[in-house]
Amino acid sequence: SQQGEEDPQALSIQEGENATMNCSYKTSINNLQWYRQNSGRGLVHLILIRSNEREKHSGRLRVTLDTSKKSSSLLITASRAADTASYFCATALGGGFKTIFGAGTRLFVKA
């Protein structure tokens, strides 16, 4: 798999349910970031977790990082229709001048 691969590719849930998205990566990282993209729009930064952190919260978002497994997960609790978007994980490589994005998970939250 490529650096920063999310699964599932698509996820459809009911409003109020939790949504979990996973990301795997291949090389060592300094941090891992999650972004959101509404259809046809720019990406919006959600949360950054450093390699020495295991879990981080921001509002309804919870991100975990397991560097031994080279994986991360993004949990959105109590989802809303407005959470419908694509979610991407991103990792900064090398000297930090190159951030690679995964293919993304398309989340659809039904009202």
Add this chain to the structure above:
Amino acid sequence: EPEVTQTPSHQVTQMGQEVILRCVPISNHLYFYWYRQILGQKVEFLVSFYNNEISEKSEIFDDQFSVERPDGSNFTLKIRSTKLEDSAMYFCASSRQGLNTGELFFGEGSRLTVL
């Protein structure tokens, strides 16, 4: 709230023509990036720019592409002799710190259609 702005929002061009996509990064940011996203596909890194020079570029960023910061506020991507496969959304991003510590702020993108 400061934001990254991109122009044009949509450009249609004929194959073989040159296009320039413009970006105004957030004013106190030091690092600048271009990404592209072909419809329905992943966001691909093109180039990063710091201290008035390219810091890193991908294999996509060949001699057809160039970047410039001509006046201290604008950051441009030039695509020479466009090809059909250059049709994509092009996103500019900036960050205050290097990527090892900071988040990217993205513009809304420029949609390029090559006919």
